[in-house]
Amino acid sequence: MIPMVNLKAQYAEIKDEIEQGLAETIDRCSFILGPNVQAFEQEAADYLGVKHAIGCASGTDALHLALLAEGIGPGDEVITSAFTFIATAEAIKYVGAKPVFVDIDPATFNITAENIELAITPRTKAVMPVHLFGQPADLGAIKALCDKHGLKLIEDCAQSFGARIGGRQTGSIGNAAGFSFFPSKNLGAFGDGGLVTTNSDATAAMVKKLRNHGSDVRYYHDVIGFNSRLDEMQAVVLRTKLKRIDQYNQARRHAAHLYSDLMADLPLTTPYEDGVGEHVYHQYTLLCERRDDVIKALQDKQVGCAIYYPVPLHQQNVFKDECKGVALPVTESVAANCFSLPICSHLSDDHVEEIVSVIRETLS
Structure with a gap:
């Protein structure tokens, strides 16, 4: 039998390192937003070339939180692809916005600046290109279009960790981006996990607040938030794999x-x-x-x-x-x-x- 993804073979190579890290975490009894989450966020930010990387509970949550933090909401339209996993559109619906689907390039399977421009209306507030299957969308043309029309650019990087375009990592070019660490991804956890990246201090601060029940200070809540924190045990796994x-x-x-x-x-x-x-x-x-x-x-x-x-x-x-x-x-x-x-x-x-x-x- 040949599986789609041979996670057992990958695990066998890093088993000792992961198990040591998990054992240390259990011994320390620091399980929520602990030192491994903080270290992973910094290591991921350094690798991706962004100012901020904020862990959350899933790739879907990462897109959701990124859209909220960038101010996308009811009545807004977000242009994206129909050839993607439903999480892309779900995140748009979660914030009360409308996904506007445009056609893809027949070779790359990604949406194009030309098709995006045809779909822009006065209600368009953002574009969410998907770097599908690990192939980066043409962000040079898409970002130029977003800048021209004053639109937010939110990258769906669920399938593209480590992919580069123009020498830069996907997830480092838009206003914000969402990554997934579903086990089968190029960088996969041992369960669900996600990451929001941004170079905006304000966006990062809002994502951190939203992922933790709308709170910066324990038991003081500024907005209605969510329970969407990256698990400390998953951070151990992700730190081990990020090196490779x-x-x-x-x-x-x-x-x-x-x-x-x-x-x-x-x-x-x-x-x-x-x-x-x-x-x-x-x-x-x-x-x-x-x-x-x-x-x-x-x-x-x-x-x-x-x-x-x-x-x-x-x-x-x-x-x-x-x-x-x-x-x-x-x-x-x-x-x-x-x-x-x-x-x-x-x-x-x-x-x-x-x-x-x-x-x-x-x-x-």
Whole structure:
């Protein structure tokens, strides 16, 4: 069996270091916003090249808190992608704003400045590009557009920890950004976790307040906040893995490039790297008209595979009323033909070759 993500192999390499850190945390009995959370926030900020990194309970919460801290609320519109996990749009709805979905680039699967500009209205207050599958969106063009129209730029970096664009890390360019540490991410915890990044002192202060019941000082509350703190035990895991994130990402890129080289002659479309940003392959996602045949063949051989995402957000039941009449042809075509292969920091060349041989046999 070849899983989508081999977390057991990754854990085996860092087991002793993690278990020592967890044991020290338990012995210290400091579990909430303790020294490991504080250290991780500083280490993550240093790595990402931002002034502030604030831990929270999940990637969804990170986007939610970032939007609130940037003043997005009822009556506002936020332009984003329909080809993403629902958390992107959920966070927008949580603050009372309306997600406005625009179509994606057929090669990168990310929203573009051109499509964003067509959707701007007097109610537009922010743009939330998703660095989908680890491929950075074209933030140079998107940020210039946001600056031109006075819009907030909130990056959804749930899948792009360590990805760079123009020499800068994703999450360091917009007004704020949200990261996810779901276990399968490039930087994954042993449960849920998230991070908000910003270079704004005011935004950081508000996120810290919001994540902790609206409080700066214990038992004194200035706003209605949330219980959304990064767990101290998860911070131990994340600190251990953060030291190795470049190594993990390079291993993913190696596996992805090997896949693409071995499948260059097959009737499918391998992931595209635009050269503007460095793709870190949270997912290795292909397009193939015979997707169902390939998936069945892989499943028969006990090879992990998945469809991210089979139903675009504008076609989901929860959005069907407000998105009535919305047509996003590229998004819909990609969703109908995409599927993802195993990709992780511990995927061997032999396994890549084995997976490709199954696909080649199916498509021949």
